[in-house]
Amino acid sequence: MKGYLYSQDGSYAFPLGPKVTTIGRENCDISINSPNVDNQHALLEYDNDQHCFILKDLNSSTGSFVHDCRVQNAAVRLADGDILKFGYNGLPLEFRVEQTETTMPSIYQRQPTGNSLHVITQTIPSRRSNSTTSQYPQQIDVQQNPGFSLRTRPSSAGTRKPLGIATSTTQSSNALRDSQIRPITNAWTITSTGNPNRSLINGSFCGEVDLTGQDNTEIINRVDQLEKEVKGRDGQIRELTNKVRTLEPLSSTFTSEVQSLKSELDKVKREKHAASGLVSSLQRDLHSKESDLAKLSREIEGIKNDSREKDLRFQTLQSKFNLLRDRTRAEAERSTKEKEQKLQIAEKQVNELNESINRLKSQLQDTEKQLLKVTQNEQNLKQEYDQAREQLVQFQQNETQLKSDLADSQRKLNQSYANIWQCFSDEEYNEDQHDIIEQIQQLKQQLTQSNVEIENLQTAQSSRNEQFKESLTKLIQRFTDAVGEETTADVLIQARQDISDAEGADSDDGNVIGLFKTGAITAIDSHLKVLSRMNDLSSQQSDYEQNLASIRQQYEELEREKQNFLLEQTSREQSFQSELEQIAAEKDASWQERLKEECDRIREQTSSSQQEHDEQIQSLSEQLQAMTAQNNESLEKWFNLQTESTQKVDELTTKLQECQQELSEARERLNEFTDLQEKQRQELIDLEKAKNDIIEDLNGQIQVFKDQVRQFSITIVQLEKTVGEEQEKRVKIETELESSNKTVNNSPTTSPVENVIPVIPVLTAPVTDLSHELFAYKSRVQEQEQIIISLRRDLAGMTARLSDVHGELSDKQKYALEKSEATIREQTKELNETRLKLSKLSDIVDKQTIQIETLQSDLSKSKILADQYQLLVDQRQTDIERLTKSLEQKDLVVQQVEKNTQDEGRITHELVAVGAQCRGERHEQTIGRQREALNELRARIKSLEQLRPVNPSYEKVLQQVVVLKRELAELRARQALPTDIPYLSTPSGANSVHQQSQRQSSSTNHSDQLSETQRIVEEKAAHAETTHSLQSCDDLHNGFTRRLAQILEIDDESLSNVAPIASLSTTDRYVALQQRQRTTEILIQKIEMLRERLTRKEELLRDYEKDLGKLRQAEILLREKNVLLQDLETDKRAKDDEALFLRNTLRETQDNLNQEKRTNSSIKLRRNIDESQTTELIRRSGGSKVTLHHHCPPDTSGKIRTVKHDLNQKIARKDYEIKTLKQELNEALDTLSEQSHKVRQLEIQSKDGIDGSNVLTS
The missing domain is CATH 2.60.200.20 (Tumour Suppressor Smad4)
Known part of the structure; x- marks a missing residue:
C-alpha cells in the first residue's frame, strides 16, 4: 500500500x-x-x-x-x-x-465483491455555503x-x-x-x-x-456539472416555496395530493435510513463483540498469571520469613533482656532526678505566685488612681452642665417676663398683677442667692481637688522610685517608712490616699519577701546543676548503645534483602518461559476466532447486497415522484401569479385606509393636546391651594409638638433644681451627678434606624466573605484528600481503571455517533413537515390579517366618534367649573361685606365675651399658682395664649354664621346698631389695641418656633445625608453643600427641595446596589453550601467504599491463606501417598523373598506338615481415592470462590471509577463557581 x-x-x-x-x-x-x-x-x-x-x-x-x-x-x-x-x-x-x-488462495468460494x-x-x-447542500x-x-x-x-x-x-x-x-x-x-x-x-x-x-489524470479530470468535471444543476434546482425550489408561502392554496384537493406525495417520499426516505442504520448497527455490533472478546481473553489470562505468581511468591516468602522470624526472635529476646536491665537502672536515676526537678518547680511556682500577687496589687492601685481621675473629670463636667442649665433657665425666665409684660398693658394694672410681679421679684432674689452659694461651693471644691492631686502625685513618685528594676531591701524599707510618715494626720482609711498608702506598703512587703526567696534559690541552683550534669552523661551512654543496636539491625536487613532478590530473579526466569508457552497457545485460539469472524462477515456482505438492491428500487420510485411533483409545481406557479395580482390590489386599498387613519390621528392628537393644556392649568391652581393648606397644617402641628416638648423640659429642669437644692443643703461636700436628657428631634428615629441597618448589612457582608474564605479552604483540603486517595491506588488498579475508562469513552462515542445520525434523520423529516405546516399557516395568517385590518378600520372610526363626544362633555365640565369659581368669588366678597357690617352690630356681644374669657383666664391662673410653684412656666403661658387664639377664632366664626344675616333686612335694626356703636366707640378702642398687641406677640412666637424647627430639621437632614455619604463612600460636593431652607426665598426653596430629592435618590440607588450585591452573595453562598453538601456526600461515599475495599482485601487475604493451606495439605497428602506406595512396593518385594525362602526350607526339611499362613497387606487404594476426591472438590470450591471474589473486585473497581468521575465533575463545578464569585467580587 x-x-x-x-x-x-x-x-x-x-x-x-x-x-x-x-x-x-x-x-x-x-x-x-x-x-x-x-x-x-x-x-x-x-x-x-x-x-x-x-x-x-x-x-x-x-x-x-x-x-x-x-x-x-x-x-x-x-x-x-x-x-x-x-x-x-x-x-x-x-x-x-x-x-x-x-x-491469496481462498478457503471458501467467495464473490468478487465480498471484501470490497x-x-x-x-x-x-456543507460548512462553506449556507444556501446549498x-x-x-x-x-x-x-x-x-x-x-x-x-x-x-x-x-x-x-x-x-x-x-x-x-x-x-x-x-x-x-x-x-x-x-x-x-x-x-x-x-x-x-x-x-x-x-x-x-x-x-x-x-x-x-x-x-x-x-496522467484524465480519468480524474473527467470525473471532477461531471461532479461540477451535477453540483451546478443541483444548485439551480435548489434555487428554483426555494423560489417556488417562497411563492407558496405568500399565497393561499386554491383548493383542498391540491394540498391533499401534495401531502400524499410527501408522505410517500418520507416513507421511502425512512426505509432507506432504516436500512442504512441496520447495516451500520450490525457492523458496530460485530466490532463491539470482537473487542469485548479480546478484552475478556486478555483479562482472564492476566488474572490467571497474577494469581499463579502471587501463590508461588507467598509460598517461598512464608518459608523464609518463618526461618528469619525464629532467628530474629531469639536474638531480640537476648538483646531485650540486657537492655531492660540497663533501662531499669536508668529509670531509677531518672525518677530521682525528676523528683528533684519537681521540688525545684514547686518552689519556683510559689515565687511566681508571690510575684503575681505583687503585680495585682500594683494594678489595683493604678485602677484606683484612674477612678479618682475619672471622678474629677465627672465633677468638672457636672459643674459646666449646671452653669449651662442655669444660664438657659435665666434666659427663658427673662423671655417669659418680657412676654408677660407685653401681654398685660399698663392701663389694666390690677392687684392680681401686682401680686404676680412681687412673686417674680422674690424668685429672682432666691435665684441670685442660690447662684452665690453655688459659686462658693465650686471654689471650695476646686481647692480640695488641687490638694488631693498634689498628695497623690507625691505618693506615686515615692512608690515608683522604690519599686524599680534595680532595687534592694534597704531601699524598699526606706520607701516604706517615707510612705507611712507622709501626711498621716490628714489621710484617713476611707479616703483614696489612705487606700493607696496601705496598697503601697503591702506591695513593698511582698517585694521584700520575693527578694529573700530569690537569694535562697540562687544558692540552691548550683547543687541542682551538678546533678543535671551527671544525668546527662548517663543519658549519652544509653544513646550510644542504642545506635550500635540499630547498625546491627540494618546490616541484617540488607543481607536478607539480597537473598530475596536472588530468589525473585530465579522465579522470574521460570515464569517467563511459561508465559511464552501460553502466548503460543493463545495465538492459535485467535487464528481460529479470526476464521469464524470472516465467515460472519461474508454473511453480512450478502445481506448488504440485498439491502442495496432494495435501496435502488426505492430511488427509482423517488425519481418518478419527483418528476410528477415538478409538473404540479408548474401548475401552481400560474395560480400563484393570479393570487399575487389580487393581493397587490388589496394592498393598494389598505394604503388608502392607512392614509385616512393617519389624518384622523393627527386631528385627535391636536385635540388631546389642547385638552391636556387646560387640565394642567387647572391642576396647577389646585396644587397651589393644596400646598398652602399643607404648609399651614404642618406649622400648626409642629407648634403644638414644640409646646409639649418645652413643657416637659420645663418640668424636668424644675425637678432637677429642687433635687440640686436639696443635695446642696444636705451634703455640701459632694455634688450629685445629673444625667442631662437631650431633646430628641422628630427625625432622629429614622436616622438611627437607617444607620443600624447599614451597619448590619456591612457586618453581614464581612461574615459572608469570611464564610467564602473558609469554604475555599475546605475545597482545597478536599481536593488534596482526593488526590491522596488516587495516589494510594496500586499501579495495576490504576491500569485497570484507565482501561475501563477508555472502554467507557469508546462506547459513549459510538452511542453519540448513532444518536447524532438518528437525530439528523429525524431533523430532516421534521423540517419537511414544518415547511408544509408553515405554508398552510402563512396562508391562513394572510386571511386573518386582512380581516383584522378591516376590524381595525371599523374600531378606529368608532373610537373617533367616542373621543369627539368625550371632548364635548369635558368642555361642558370645564365651563361649569369656571362658572362655579366665579360664583364662589362673588359669594366670598358678599360674605366679607356682611362680616364688616356684623362687626358694628355685635360689638357689644364680643366685648362681653372677651371680658368673660379674661375673667376665666385669671381664675385659671390663680388656681394654677395655688397648685404649682410660684414662678409660672413659659410653656404654660404659651398654652394659655394658644387657648386664647382658639377662642378668638371661634368667636370670629360665630360672627360669620348665616343665621345672623336676617337681621340686616330691617332698616330699623341697622339704625339701632349704628347708634349703639357710636355710644360704645370709646370702650372698643381700648380692646382693639389689646387684641392687636396679642396678635403681634403670637405671630412673633409662632414665627420664631417655625424658624427654629426648620433649622433643626435642616441640620438633622444634612447630618444624616453626610453620614450616609461617608458610609457609602460617595464623593459628591452637592451632598455636603446644602443651604438651609429657613433662610431662602420661595424660588430658592424650590431649587433646594429639588437638590435634596436628587441626593435622596442617589442614596437610595446606592443602598439598592448594596442590597443586590448582598442577595447575589447570599445566592453564591447557597450554591457553595450545596456544593459542600455534595462534596461531603462524596466523602462519605468514598469512606464507605474504602471500608468495602478493606473488607474485600481482608476476605481475599483470608481466602488466599486458605488456598495456601489447602495446597500445603495437598502436598503433604501427595508425600504420604508416595511413602505408602514405596512401603507397598517394599512389602511386595519382601513377600516374594519370604516365599522363596520358605520353599527352600520345605525342600530341605523334606515336606513337614506345618503350613504357613499368608497375611496380605491392607488395601489402601480406596482411601487414597476418597482423599483425592475430597481434595478435588475442595479445590473446585476454592476456584469458584476466587472467581466470585474477582467479579466482586471488578464491580468495586467500576464503582470507584464512577465515583472518581463524579468527584471530578464536582471539582470542576466548584472551580467554575469560585471563578464566577471572583468575577462578581471584582
Missing part, C-alpha cells in the same frame, strides 16, 4: 514513506514554508495492524485540518480522498492510496481491528470525497501512476505566502514525473 499527497490541481504528487513521514517547516520529509506551520507540525504513519495511514498532530499551535475539522494533539485515521490542511489557511492537499493487489467496501450516501450540509458518499470501513486504541474518525470532519463512478477506473489510474512515477527524493518543500491560493512548490527531482 502506497500513499500520496496530491495538490488541488492534481499536477504535483508527494509520495509518503513506508512507515513515517514528518511534516513541518524545517528538517522534515515534507517542509512547508509558512508562518502558520510549526517546525515539526505533524506525522503521517502507516499502521500494519489496521492497514491504514494515521495522521498525528504534534501539539501544534494552529492544528491540522481534515475536511476543515481541526485536529490538535490527537491522532486520526485517514481514508482515500481526504483533504488535509496543515496550519490555519494552509495549502489543501488530497490524500490518495494505491493498493497493490495480492492474490460499500458506500452509503448521506446528505450533510452537497452530497458526498461517506465510506464506512467494515474490517476494523477491535483492539484499535486511536481516536476514531469524528463526525464533524465531513465526508470523504468521491473516488469516482466505478472502482475499476480508480484501479486502472492507480496502476498507470505506479508505472509512471520515477524515484523521487524524500525531501519536499512547499512555500506558501499569506494567500492560500498562491503556492510555490520547490522539489529536487531525480527525474521527470509524468502523471
